[in-house]
Amino acid sequence: MAGRTEVMTSRGMVSTAARPEGLALFWQKFGTSYLFMAPFLIFFTVFVVAPVLTAVYLSFTYFNVLEAPRFIGWSNYKLLFLEDDVFIIAIGNTLTFAVITGPIGFFLSFMFAWLINPLKLKTPLALCFYAPSITGAVAMGVVWKIVFSGDRYGYLNNWLLGIGAIDEPYQFLAEQAAIMPVIMFVALWMSMGTGFLVFLAGLQTVPGDLYEAGKMDGIKNPLQEVWYITLPMIKPQLLFGSVMAVVAGFSVFEVATSLAGLPSPLYAGHTIVAHMYDFAFIRFEMGYATTVAVFLFLLTFGLGRLLMRMFSSKNEY
Amino acid sequence: MAVLVQRPQTVDFSVTKVMRFLRKQAPAPSYLFLIPMAVFSMLPIVYVISTAFKPLEELLLFPPPFLVRRPTLDNFQDLLLATNALAVPFTRYLFNSIFVVLTTVLLQVLMCSMCAYPLSKARVLPGRNFIFGMIVAALMFAPQVTRIPQYLVVQKIGLIDTYGALILPALAWSYGLFMMKQFMDNAVPNELIEAARVDGAQEWTIFWKIVMPNVAPAWNTLLIFGFIQLWNDSFSPLVFTRSEAMKTVSVAMISLTNGPAAIARQGAQAAAAFLMTAPTITVFLLRQAKVIQTMAHSGIKS
Known part of the structure; x- marks a missing residue:
């Protein structure tokens, strides 16, 4: 257990030590692209992804809008x-x-x-x-x-x-x-x-x-x-x-x-x-x-x- | 012009010449088919417009006459009188509608185009397939059921009863993004972008000066879609706002045509529909003409 943690940390340290500008390089290559996409993606996550995921979760619940949703597994699908x-x-x-x-x-x-x-x-x-x-x-x-x-x-x-x-x-x-x-x-x-x-x-x-x-x-x-x-x-x-x-x-x-x-x-x-x-x-x-x-x-x-x-x-x- | 004047001297009446002349002057065969179809397509709208001008006795006739016989402005007057019963002046609804729709539609189109550019044109973009897949998937999730979760989100952020509630959720327009990306795929040649990069142009300059002009038909079409959809939308203002001062024209029209003041409901409804549709048709004509005109000028590409 201890050995495994060590390996993981040492690997992480090695990678950051060997290429200190790893993230910077990534940013330099793709940063502009992500900046272009950022405004849309932020609104998309908040107003589309979150509601859709909530809706999917609700499909496994009994929810009558007034009370809190109650988890009922696959019952709705059955x-x-x-x-x-x-x-x-x-x-x-x-x-x-x-x-x-x-x-x-x-x-x-x-x-x-x-x-x-x-x-x-x-x-x-x-x-x-x-x-x-x-x-x-x-x-x-x-x-x-x-x-x-x-x-x-x-x-x-x-x-x-x-x-x-x-x-x-x-x-x-x-x-x-x-x-x-x-x-x-x-x-x-x-x-x-x-x-x-x-x-x-x-x-x-x-x-x-x-x-x-x-x-x-x-x-x-x-x-x-x-x-x-x-x-x-x-x-x-x-x-x-x-x-x-x-x-x-x-x-x-x-x-x-x-x-x-x-x-x-x-x-x-x-x-x-x-x-x-x-x-x-x-x-x-x-x-x-x-x-x-x-x-x-x-x-x-x-x-x-x-x-x-x-x-x-x-x-x- | 000179050619035209000279023509009679050299004219010969061979069948092919006549055919060619006819084809040049009038691409007639398609008109013969298209005009009746266009008229059929327009009939219900003509009916709505003519109903808006019908006096009460014509509205009560059965079967209702298709076209108005004695046009009056009674229905519009009814509607105007009914506005006195509204909680806030009609101009307030009008301002809300115009402000919200214009702000939203411009931001929508800008954001969709900006996001579509790397999705379509970046050589390497980690996560591209995932992001695009999510956006296309979002198109297919019935909007009706996500509205209640969406309401919960809007409420949690504290946007209820603000312009933000009307504008911000509409900015995540998966539909617009999907369309812009599809246009950029083929309509903007990669070589054009590469050439600009070689010349040292910044990404924003490439986007604004090269990509956007090349997809002008796309964003003009999106302006039409966005405007019509937002202008007619009564759901968001009804659900996301509480005070009357935040409501839009579409909501006002519903209360006017359902209110006690509108006696002949069909006539008032038609009048309201006529007034609601007029701006959308104007926008359509302005932008659609642009869709067609822009490309006529930029003939050569790539």
């Missing part, structure tokens, strides 16, 4: 997977939503960004496509509910009755079969948000002479141009867009609850985040809510890693 039937419905709905709207939204964002990029009217067009994201919540409340309203005065019902497609009003926001499609439709309408603007900005950073060079090298049509020049050049933006699409897809909440309500009829529009919100802010069972959050995190994080690998494996060109 409850979540073995006994919570509504949660299984929520997973199903969220997966359906993410698998359909994620890729479509991502593709549409890129397509529209690419199409409007060479046009003269690109700023006004960009505004038109981006507008749903700006007014999102409000427009959803004021407009979409009237469009899909279940009585004969809802725009869609009114129109369908008018052309004789249906005989009586259809309950778009109450029928189990219609809720998810309506939510997905509105979500796609709003999907020209982040990804779209980021792609548009990414396209601005592709040097124009690359396209000239491409023409010399025998690129014939616009599709080849996209595949061989544009996509490789904006790969970092594509990765960003895809990660954001995954995050947005799996954390769908606002669209679903503002259209279908919380809880939605027969939980037809219930999503993972809606489930979490229900427990966090309606039932005040924060411990259980954070368990849901941890599960969601592991799910999106896994997919995120997968995307990162996909986009970086082809990084050498």
Whole structure:
């Protein structure tokens, strides 16, 4: 025991004695880099890392916000997977939503960004496509509910009755079969948000002479141009867009609850985040809510890693 | 100009020439597809705007007319009258919003860019993968549940009911950092930075004079995202502040449209939404034009 301590101290002394400027050298090499990162990282640690770790800890407790959290081990996780039937419905709905709207939204964002990029009217067009994201919540409340309203005065019902497609009003926001499609439709309408603007900005950073060079090298049509020049050049933006699409897809909440309500009829529009919100802010069972959050995190994080690998494996060109 | 004048003499009507002329004058096919899509995309916003100007009797019609028939400013007047019932003058909310949003968004973008620079461009940086991994992971943790722990942190530091509570937590913007890093990866050629280092430029100079101009589309886009998000955010002011004098416009709008003074709620809501959206659209147009214009000027790189 004593001998071991001695070795450790002597090794420490040797290293400091042999290279007295060890730390100074390290600082000289990387100090500036860390200084650049310091302001962000300090705030990040205090306001993101600490709360997230606290949340993870809370997932192993019973915590009703009023009393101090009580440690209960894996109970929340057992409850979540073995006994919570509504949660299984929520997973199903969220997966359906993410698998359909994620890729479509991502593709549409890129397509529209690419199409409007060479046009003269690109700023006004960009505004038109981006507008749903700006007014999102409000427009959803004021407009979409009237469009899909279940009585004969809802725009869609009114129109369908008018052309004789249906005989009586259809309950778009109450029928189990219609809720998810309506939510997905509105979500796609709003999907020209982040990804779209980021792609548009990414396209601005592709040097124009690359396209000239491409023409010399025998690129014939616009599709080849996209595949061989544009996509490789904006790969970092594509990765960003895809990660954001995954995050947005799996954390769908606002669209679903503002259209279908919380809880939605027969939980037809219930999503993972809606489930979490229900427990966090309606039932005040924060411990259980954070368990849901941890599960969601592991799910999106896994997919995120997968995307990162996909986009970086082809990084050498 | 001279070329244009001479053209009629040499014009020949071969199909390829006409096609080429058409393609040059109007990249039409995409417009044919894009304009209807753009109109569809805009419809709900047009509806909100037109609802803001609807008189009471049109608001009560069923089905509601899509466009306003006899536009009035009644809804705005209602909203204005309702402001008298607010605890502090409306200008106070406006000042809070403008001060908080501008300070935050500028600091946010600066900090994200500064942190992204070494993450993207440093040759060797111990802990890079760990730090970046943490930031990307943070993006994926549902923000809804970290809010209560975040509140506890804000409370512990003693920031409750200060501007600090509205500004500081928003500075840890993982999303902005991730985006800036992605842009710097490809948009700033490493050779450019190496050349500047060889010339003896300080890191800050390289960052400010070389990296930032090259990623101008990125930070202009971030300014848009940040502004819209912060301007619309009513959560932080509701939770992190107590006194009415610290609240922002977004909170005031909620109390106005839910208050007893707003009779026709839909109209007042639409008017409020219109007023809330106007600044964000202005910022969008100003910055988005910059996104596009900046790069048109700096054609050659690397």
